[in-house]
Amino acid sequence: MPKNSETITTKECHDCGQSGKLFIKWVCPEWCSINHGVLLCDECCSVHLSLGRHISQIKSFKRSYWPPNQLNLIHELSSNGANLVWEYGLLDPQNKVPRKKPSAKDALPIKADFIRTKYQQMAYINRLKDETNGTFEDLHLQLHSIARTDNVVTCLRFLSQGADPNFKNPETGTSSVHVAASRGQQNQIELLCIFGGDPAAVDSSGMSPEEHARINGYFDL
């Protein structure tokens, strides 16, 4: 989170560009989709809510309770290009899906079409070229590798492509949540759990992510 002395960051709605208001030290839209890491204006939020929580998990900067770790994660994601994970295909001339992004002045049905295409159909994500079981196993293992770093946007990209946060490495018996915990990567743990990662899972030695964190000196996770 920005400190008091830092410049207030100005952010716009990631779906239509509507400018924001001042909330918790940011000038940003009121709403956020926590499983996409994007900020939303009132209108775009109403469309996200209509999609259902299985598609978009909405919180309000004004009204919702924010555990500090979750707020920190959203700051990291929204400030570091999480939206590009969901709009990758907008820049790809090969993509056959309509590529025009709405503006703040466009009518709600135009915004709604775009939002459904972007999040429900996930028509703009960078899909795996070859969606076979072997390719997915590689992807799950890539998730393990990125979970030990602080790169939450790449982690989000792997999750958007179908990486399983509970996949256990056949050699170590650990999940990506264990890996993130053993490296003290709080944001990664938070993100993996939003995508269904189990914080209480045990590895092949019967150890939980919390125990992995402790034996590596991370007592605050």
Ligand SMILES: [Zn+2]
């Ligand atoms: Zn909007």
